[in-house]
Amino acid sequence: MAHAHAQIYASASVLDEQQARGSAAAQARRRAEAGPNDCLGPREIDYLAARDSLYLATVSADGWPYVQHRGGPPGFLHVLDPRTLLMADRPGNRQHLSAGHLQAVPRAALILVDYPTRRRLKLVAEVTLLRPDQAPAAASGLPGLDGAERLIRFDLRGYDWNCSQFITPRYRADEWLAAGPETAPACP
Structure with missing residues (x-):
């Protein structure tokens, strides 16, 4: 394929x-x-489990693109199986742009970046919005789903590891401290 x-x-x-x-x-x-890149393997599953943020791209019914940042504790985007992911959609600024777009055009792209290692994974999926009480059985007991306004189920259609050429390394404070002083850039 x-x-x-x-x-x-x-x-x-x-x-x-x-x-x-x-x-x-x-x-x-x-x-x-x-x-085929339409089914997540161990490398992708491990990568997703370590991510604490992503960019969610949707498109309006009129064809206008929209990108929203989403974050949470590492693994907040749950892999239910190699073709199905689930994420809690939490109350935010109350605009409901992503959710509204997904009602009209139930497709999304996700970009997940690991800035310290300059790696980027892009996913494309068909999307189903669920009420919290509609969580699939595979989601039972998963952390971080409580308090969700809705759940977003992503049915994977494809993924791609993207070129790292122009990813600027960035670090969370805990990553910087864990990397040690040899990682710090030299002062001019």
């Missing part, structure tokens, strides 16, 4: 741009050879 994430996004205009910029052949090989 071809690379699911790349197949989803390889629209005619993307293929035209790749052709115009000289990357069409390389990207076609990548789509054909990279594997």
Whole structure:
């Protein structure tokens, strides 16, 4: 099977741009050879369990993109199985933009960045909004779901590890302290 994430996004205009910029052949090989990337493996599951934030991208019924930052304790995005993830949607600024968009267009993209190691995982999923009492049986006993306004279930359609070239390393205080003084940049 071809690379699911790349197949989803390889629209005619993307293929035209790749052709115009000289990357069409390389990207076609990548789509054909990279594997399906539609089912999380141990590497992806471990990576997601360590993340404490993500960027959630939705699109309005009128086609306008919207990106929202979400955070919580490491592992707040729960992997129920290799194709299903679940996250608590907590009360925030009361705009309900992401939830409203997902009602109209139940698809989302997630970007999860590990800034210290400069790694980035992108996921694309179909989404179902659930009341807290509709939590799947696999979610029983998972931490961090109590107090949710709603639950967001992500049915994975594809993922991709993205290039780290332009990710600036950033550290939480605990990561900086754990890394030790040799990690500190030299003073000019």
